[in-house]
Amino acid sequence: MTVLLELKGVNKSFGALRVAQDVTFDLPEGQALGVIGPNGAGKSTLFNLIGGALPPSSGQIAFDGHDVTRTPASARCRAGVARSFQIPHPFVGMSVFENLLVASSFGESGHTDPEAAAAHILDITGLRHRANRHAGSLTLLERKRLELSRALATGPKLLLLDEIAGGLTEGECHDLVATIKDVQSTGVSIIWIEHIVHALMAVVDRLIVIDFGRIVADGDPATVMAQPEVQEIYMGISVEDAA
Template sequence: MQPLLSLSGVEKSFGALKVADAITFDLAQGEALGIIGPNGAGKSTLFNLIGGALKPSAGTIRFDGADVTGMRASERCRRGVGRSFQIPHPFVGMSVYENLLVASQFGGAGFDDPRSACKEILEKTGLIHRANKPAGSLTLLERKRLEMARALATNPKLLLLDEIAGGLTEGECHDLVATIKQIHAGGVSIIWIEHIVHALLAVVDRLVVIDFGKIVAEGEPRAVMADPLVQEIYMGISVDDEAA
């Protein structure tokens, strides 16, 4: 079976600054992939390249069998790439429910009954009690939930989650992980950038570590986290410190 997503030699430079350096990996149908790395490592840039907000300086991106390297974000969304953003920007004058209905108009396969589907998504994401409230009245944590809900309303084959757990309490994080597991079990492939590693490890099948725009480690999540190089890069634990 061909991969759902395939990046081959993807690079992005802004002048002399290279923020994505020969990124190559595949994502299988139904897989959940976690991406970690220090601040400024190039994680959000990678999402912008996959989602279509940025075009690569070099390399190829294929999604669901098609070369999407030059496609706009809107076209990738219609093909099945849904994304949440780290800083939520809902349509503040619309209700939470209306935000989802708008998103559902731009998805891939579409829903037979968009209204029922949006209601279901609100229930899954814990926002059903806020459905008729203006999105501008939500708390930051509720806006984060709305970000994920809007992405799901596009009926994605691939869901990109950008630090969706940031700012949540432990209980809220636990509930969110349960929701993401449910979404994944429903057949949606996931790529998740997250600093809250224990949340990530509860969901993902594979972990990629990025530093200075390069993939420096990849594999089974707990094995990757035990790698001394990853511990030094991501957690500041040097091999010498551990040996002392």
């Protein structure tokens, strides 16, 4: 089992506010890891740290055998880390196809045929029929799919998904889960932050719970979800009270 991503004692503070506290975990290659936790727990901060948008205050991050703690986001992407944003950030002035073309041209080592790579991803994610539409004119579901498609077009080894199922209908969510499963089956490792727990549980083979910037539980999804303290933190109620 090769370790793809390794976080060791990662801390991040904004003044007195500590948004990541001693975060330590390994991600084996090919694993799909779910991350849950209340709003403001530091989940998106975790992605900013892994993706390189934020430098940690202390601690180490290694990816694919290299220390990337101080590596900027663009270089991490070229090393194989891709992310989708919680609030979609499409390149609104460009077509869907061009959005992917940026990613396939500049992502991991750059595809030799960026056009073909972009077209191929559009087929996988079901956006081909929207290829030449302006990204600004897409519906919410399409924007979420664009986030996923653009991240995939970089050719990642690790895919970071930030609440990609939020705001979707049951059917849309189901389709998205199927797509993400397909991606995982090609060997891409995934870390997925999600509030829609049943969507998450359908995909991940490990679950981390974060609260106040700390990892409070880590393990098999069903076991983690069954822990009373997780229920308490996550549901915001004490299990005894609920019973």
